[in-house]
Amino acid sequence: MEIKPTDSELEILNILWENGPSTVRDVHDVLERSKDAGYTTTLKLMQIMHDKKLLVRDETARSHVYTANISQQKTQGQLVKKFIDNVFNGSASQLVMQALGNHKANRQELDEIKQLLAEMEKKMKNR
Amino acid sequence: MEIKPTDSELEILNILWENGPSTVRDVHDVLERSKDAGYTTTLKLMQIMHDKKLLVRDETARSHVYTANISQQKTQGQLVKKFIDNVFNGSASQLVMQALGNHKANRQELDEIKQLLAEMEKKMKNR
């Protein structure tokens, strides 16, 4: 099952993942803070995402309540995989180098990454 | 200066970065191995990329010779930045975790990343 949300769709998915089930109005209010778009634009986008099964909705109330129908984890995973293939010819570590090199991570983030690396090393030895 | 090649354009850029200056025929032959597209499609794409200044070309010979006009480094950097913003709300380390978690890097790659991490830590302390 291929997942490839567009940039606009990703914006909406991010809001839904963050805030949980929301109406078009809810999403639009968040979107409006960073973007300039009409209400019906957001509505239309979410309707199309519903058609594409990216969202499910509860039509009980007049204001439909939308929920993301794909997990953030899985979506990010697929997008990263595709990105690595397209941009780094399949080399994950090259992507990591780029990401770490250009963006300064803070102490906590560095510690988390170090820990992950340590775990990966352990797994490699145990084989 | 905003750079945002499409996926198709990126395929061509990757070939040019890999192989150096090439004719449309050269690029198309490579492309054909992994994709199914007509020659004029590749031609048109490269002409458009030329219009967009993504490529430069030498028209001396009948078969024009195209060269990438943006560096792989810089392009990857911009794409990673945009990707992190869109998909991981700006958190580079989250991307790193995803990339490292799902794709298994080999020993050498792990070492390179460890070294990079060490350097970043050193820089943090010296401040």
Add this chain to the structure above:
DNA sequence: TTTGTTTTACGAAAACCTTCGTATGTTTGC
């Protein structure tokens, strides 16, 4: 020279994404 191959240029169709206007129906508050 003539025929066939290769190349560029160009137009246009098809698909997709984004945006918005308008119609229509529902709800709320006075």
Add this chain to the structure above:
DNA sequence: GCAAACATACGAAGGTTTTCGTAAAACAAA
């Protein structure tokens, strides 16, 4: 009840990307 506010549905315009057919020019070989 009625006007104002709010919601959905829908069509269509405008933009971009991808694809391909066709024409014209350059070249190669017989």
